[in-house]
Amino acid sequence: MAKNRVFIVGVGMTRFEKPGARADWDYPDMVKESGTKALEDAGIGFDLIDEAHVGFMYGESTSGQRAVYGLGMTGIPITNVNNNCATGSTALFLAARAIRGGLADCALAVGFEKMQPGSLSTSYTDREQPLMRHIQAEAELFDFAFPPAPWMFGAAGVEHMQRYGTTTDQFARIGEKNHRHSVNNPYAQFQSEYTLEEIKSAKMIYEPAQLTRLQCSPTSDGSGAVIVAGEAFVDAHGLAGQAVEIVGQAMVTDLESTFTDNSAISIVGADMTRHAAFEVYDQADIGPEDIDVIELHDCFSVNELLTYEALGLCAQGEGGKLIDTGDTTYGGRWVVNPSGGLISKGHPLGATGLAQASELTWQLRGTAGKRQVADACQKSGVALQHNIGLGGAVVVTAYRPAER
Template identity: 75%
Template sequence: MANRVFVAGVGMTKFEKPGSRDWDYPDMAREAGGAALADAGVGYDLVEQAFVGYVYGESTSGQRAVYELGLTGIPVVNVNNNCSTGSTALFLAAQAVRGGLADCVLALGFEKMQKGSLASTYDDREQPLMKHILALAELREFAAPPAPWMFGAAGREHMERYGTTVEQFAKIGEKNHRHSVNNPYAQFQDAYTLREILDAKEIYPPLTRLQCSPTSDGSGAAVIVSERFLERHDLAGKAVEIVGQSMVTDMTNTFTDAISIVGAKMTASAAEQVYSRAGIGPSDVDVIELHDCFSTNELITYEALGLCAEGEGGKLVDAGDTTYGGRWVVNPSGGLISKGHPLGATGLAQCAELTWQLRGSADNRQVDGAKVALQHNIGLGGAVVVTAYRPAER
């Protein structure tokens, strides 16, 4: 029988524009990891394993990062899974506890990014996304940079298939920027009108600059523990339980259309598994942090998570069902679009936000009565991690 798994402590840095702060990834890890340990009320000496995620960096940067917290000889595993790296570290930490291999595990993610659009590091070998890019190029003429082209193409396919409008995608950008005003950890904390979102520089139609996640520096961390550890250290009052979790990678049906190429079918499969394991459905969820790398992906993900039927994401937007006062609050943190997107840290920042929401300690962005939370983090090339949480004490 699998062990129950709990998040006992979380921490993160403020997400920053690359180069705007004089720090390096060990500084980020010390800040976020130290905050998570302090939040849990445990010392690094009690941590038995660490899973450390980053996308851009040299081998064993994970060790160098956690050495800021202590030198105890524990196993440190470096994790890289594109934009889902942080949640992959979380998945592995939870797996170690669930399987009885450890009682206290640290999941940590960080990123120190270059300014501008994402670019490849090695040009003398096959690119991990080449299969996806070639499949999409058969459907849509290629445009650089690849990321907004891929997610923009998925949005255009959704518009053609279901009548979704440019304004509906822009409303998602408006919502997430508005939410971030109340998040001191967010890279951006400015609200914009819908007109300003629409009139911003076009990156790839229907996406404007204010509907795209920026490059960011920052770190996030979570302390993952067993029920036995939770009880021994009297941590249940602040802890949240991971009641369902799934990681899914690409399947043969990934390459059928633009929406699937950017991961919608992976998400749907992972969400179905999580709902089954947690014994919940979409209607039971109160607050969601999902991977809005672009506004088009947020809308597509509404449908993949089962918040509405396929093709009806735009109706959710127009009805105000994904903001305060609606059926769910999606991305109260501001999401990737406004909070920022340091690739290795994003999944753990989502975990931190949902932990605070379920504790009722999210200050001015608190979702009233939040009892069930859902997290979605995706990386093309590809992997998606979906996680459901409830308070440890219900």
């Protein structure tokens, strides 16, 4: 069956903020800001949007409608999306599928989060928790620690150290890199540079992996928005010069290997990522060597290193070498998380995947300012996005400029 081409024609986001930093800033305000920016970027009105997919994790059932009504009330279908930390990219995945399948000419993916300070918590205590199977499986391998999220990823890091000789300094250098990148990102929650020693001496969160606060993504408020359209819409509105094509996209949920590998690395999603990435490489006819810039899900520094390997940037066990050689920063083979990543930019769960897509759109357009990756804005530029939510889902997306 023939599939339509899908293009990003407009992006927008708010600055990511510490929860409660702006007392008068509620989620409809966030979405109005990010969505208006995306519409203005595309140069179109809300009346041309055929459907909207709205991502959030913490909120009431129809918060998506309430959020989008600030942009317009035209009676379009509005879908509320919740897929843990992969919520934003899942909204984008659904919007792109509508275009690809010919069900819409132009669609909006928008995500937001208004979070409580501190570690993530559950909303309901009278039913099975979605991550309970993952937590129980990992507790058979490593002693449980609280909070669960840094324990799960931190324990995966300990496993990597035991198997391959990876060092805690290599994890810490990822935190140092991403904070350094964020200095040039006006949308980032944190824009401070830290020395390696400052990263290592920050508040300890998970001691076995020496995972400190400056290697962990913070809770955040904020929103991101992306407008996707088909080829006929792009041509009709003269948007080819700014359009970015989605040339490959895959969503993968947990596989049997998540639980049968007896591996913390698999439990936190490495196999999901690997399957999604290589499906995207096949769709786009590219390999890791063709990519210029990557935004990946560094919820913790450990996960960035694990994801290097799952994306095929290096062989299994060699992620630490990419850090040692500077291959994942400016001047290296790839620039990973030029935005500062989740660690420094922030992580409002429903908005994260759409902020990643916005950053990569700016990179491929050549409009990323001081954080611009030189090769990304060339005609041959290729960008890759990775967004993961435990419990579980991974969305990997590859992008190219529509024209130069």
